[in-house]
Amino acid sequence: MAVTIKDVAKLANVAPSTVSRVIANNPRISEKTKQKVREAMDELGYHPNFIARSLANQSTRVLGLVLPGSASTFSQNPFFPTVLRGLSEGAHEKQYALQMTTGQSEEEIYEGVVQMVQGGRVDGIILLYSKVEDKVMNYLKERKFPFVVVGKPYKFCEEITHVDNDNFRAAREVTDYLLELGHECIGFIGGDLNLVVTVERLLGYEKALRDAGLDLKNEYIIHEEFLREGGREAINELMQLTLPPTALVVADDLMALGVLNTLDEMDISVPADISIISFNNVLLAEMSRPPLTSVDINIFNLGNEAAKSLIQKVENPQDPIKRIIIPHEIVKRASCSKREKNA
CATH class of the missing domain: 1.10.260.40 (lambda repressor-like DNA-binding domains)
Known part of the structure; x- marks a missing residue:
């Protein structure tokens, strides 16, 4: 029985x-x-029937996850598995499940979100990105559907719960670090300019250069996809300049790996010829050759706090809007070195 x-x-x-x-x-x-x-439940071997409970409560106990692009991007960039692990633990703690939606185009992603919301498949949604223009975010806000953003919303920042790093400050600090090492020709390799994280890091980089009294050089700023191929294409373009940069701020470790591979093929030494600092501090940053100096943005905590914040909103619709800033830290390794003024 x-x-x-x-x-x-x-x-x-x-x-x-x-x-x-x-x-x-x-x-x-x-x-x-x-x-x-x-x-008592453990002793008796009792397991709650969450499906029946969900039907009775008109709740799915499922959180929807929306990725910024295709499943191939998700599988290639180590950021996403790490943030997903944080999300999973945060959801599991409160006995929620996760459902993911992806698409090859923005329209496919949007349609997937509409189906999740209107089909009653999820109790709330987590956006694993923040875009300058985003049809999905506008749709969720208009419907007053519970959602949380990993990143800083470009619009309605005070009206949307979000979990983020201070990307402006982090980029300014890493650029200052390269300036302190004696570099003045510093390039920037960023991702899609429609992603707010790219905009924030670019602004931090520019602010550090202006504060140092240096001119901004547009040719030193390249934007590509957050993939190894993006780093390859960017560094190929930069190294063709008459006066290439002596240091780089790269907005993602996977891109930086593409940069390192290409420089090695060009027989350009890191850090003797060019210094590199990147973001995310995933395992490949430590295992690359040379090991990358990288900004640890605590990816796991970004996901974990996002899941907890969304569950609070789902279970208490009156829960106040939150802005949760996850601290960052520059992890110094072997990809940056001091540059002599006459070099």
């Missing part, structure tokens, strides 16, 4: 309604009572 809530309640010496509240992780139930009920 199947174990029921009443059986758990009897063993834990509580009311069946208390067991239901523990399953729903009701904050009004004390941790002591929750522990007692969960021990």
Whole structure:
């Protein structure tokens, strides 16, 4: 015979309604009572029927995830598996599942989101990006559907809960670091200019150069996709300049790996001939040759906090708008070196 809530309640010496509240992780139930009920559930081998509960509560206990591009981009860039791990742990902690939508075009992604929302498939949505112009974000805001953004919204920043790094400050700091090493010809390799993270990092880079009294050189700024091929194309273009940069700020470790591979093929030494600093501090930054100096943006925490914030919004629609800034740190390795003034 199947174990029921009443059986758990009897063993834990509580009311069946208390067991239901523990399953729903009701904050009004004390941790002591929750522990007692969960021990009874484990002893009896009781597993809640979340599908039945979801139907009764008109809740799916599923969070939708929206990626910025195709599944191939997701699979290639280590940022996404790491942020997904943070999302998964945050969701699992509150017994929510994740559903992902991707598409080969912005229209396909938009249609996927509409189907998730109007089909009642998810309780809320996490956007794993922030764009300057975004049809998806506008749609969710207009429908007043619960959503959280990983990144800084370009519009309505004070009206949208988001989890982000201070990308402007981080880019300014890494550019200052290269300036302190004696570099004045500093290039910037960024991603899509429709992504707010690219805009913020570009502005931080430009601010550091202006504060140092240096002219901005448009030819030193290249934008490509956040992939290894993007780094290859960017560095090929930069090294064809009459006066190539002696240092680079690269907006992503995977792009930086493409830069390193191409420079090696050109027989250009890092950091003897050119210094490189990048972002994300994924494992390949440590394992590259030479190991990359990179900004650790705590990717796991970005995802984890996004999941927790969305669940709070789903379970309490009156939850206030939040701006959560995840700290960053420059991890110095072997890809940057001091440049002599006469070099």
